[in-house]
Amino acid sequence: MKNLAAFDIGGTTLKMGVVSSEGDILQHEKMTIPDFDGELILAGISEYTKKHDVAGVAISAPGYINPKTGFITMGGAIRAFDNFPIREYLEEKTGLPVTVENDANCVALCEKWLGGAQDLDYFLCMTIGTGIGGGIFIDGKLYSGSRFRAGEFGYLFSDRPGSYEPGNYTMNQTTTLLVLRRQYAAHTGKNLNEVTGEEIFAAYDNHDSIAEKLIHDFYTGLCTGLYNLIYCFDPSHIFIGGGITDRPTFLAELKHHMAFFGLRDTELELVSHKNQAGLLGAVYHHLLLTEI
8 A cells, every 4th residue: 555645736725635545535734825826836745745755646636637648738727837747847846756637537536436436437527616627437437538628517508609709608607606606796786705605595595586596597507517418428427516515405406406407317416525536536546547
């Protein structure tokens, strides 16, 4: 058994942990990343790795990533990582083997390794946050696409484009928690920074008419995307992740709205390891590559 240093890079937070090859998280912590600072992220990874006795480095990161070479074509929220050979850079800094995979793909890998998808060959993961990401398993293998962009579910249209800016009609622009907060702020006259998802759902639970309409539209947008994905991939299960899944009634509410679409053959479930899924999926990716 060997231990790995695992990292989950987010737009504002770097999660760090020491994880065994059996999937046990032996130690973990996190650091704040102001202003999407790529240099601070790289320094944090190098310093954390040097403090621990580990056999390698496993990274979950946003963007378009070649999972074999660790080259980031587009860094998502971390634009400093555009066209950046992060694997090569960190191997030189740490002297250890490094692997890198897309963050949403890591969630799917975690589910396959340690979660509810261990016995499944055809399933999807959808992550709901500032944007919407995804992971695709076909015939028991993670599908990355010809340019490592597969699973970007947030770019699905949630409505027919009605202008010369079709990007305004994608799920990323119509069906995320950030969009929900913006809409609620606009309706209530509050500053966006003052509005939280918890506040909106609390208003929804208290039958506030504005919150009820916005959240109804939010769920309808999610279900529209899920409907399209089910007909494209015919998965047996779709696992949903993201902070919104902490809401105890989220899954029941999603299934209630999904029933309107008449699809009941695909099981909707929550991801099993929540905030730890990125770290664990990155480790599984590392183990798969080193095994090959």
